[in-house]
Amino acid sequence: MLIHRLDLDVAIYRNRVQLTHLPTDTFVDQRAEYAFSTDDSLVAHGRFLEDTMVRAIRQIVATGGFSLRDPIAHVVRCDGELTDEERAVIESALRETGMKNVVFELGD
Known part of the structure; x- marks a missing residue:
């Protein structure tokens, strides 16, 4: 089994939220059970x-073969412009899920 970085x-x-792991072409579209917006x-x-x-x-890691060493999240798309406070909330939420690196790539 091939091991991929998360x-x-x-x-x-x-x-x-929608998550995509490009190397495995895994895509998840997840509706909030509790409204965050x-x-x-x-x-x-x-x-x-x-x-x-x-x-x-x-759902992504359930497909198997992921290394959880230094996981990274690239925030590539959002509804509208983000305030500094919203960016901080997003970064904090992603870090709490275990992401070691959070990179905003929104084309600011």
């Missing part, structure tokens, strides 16, 4: 965003 592209939408903020509830991310990551 290197994910992350897209965050209102109460939904509000009318005013894409990520108003960090704990609920984290819960949604964990559910999506579990």
Whole structure:
């Protein structure tokens, strides 16, 4: 079995996250069980965003063959512009899921 590094592209939408692991062509579209978005903020509830991310990551790693050494998340897409506070919430949520590196690649 080939072992892949957990290197994910992350897209965050209102109460939904999409994760893609490009080397294995694994894609997960995960709806939030508990709403993390509000009318005013894409990520108003960090704990609920984290819960949604964990559910999506579990689906990715369930396919097998992943090294959890130095996992990285590339935030590549979001609904609208992010405030500094929202970026901090997203980074914190991803780090709480076990991501060692969080990189924002939104084309700012």
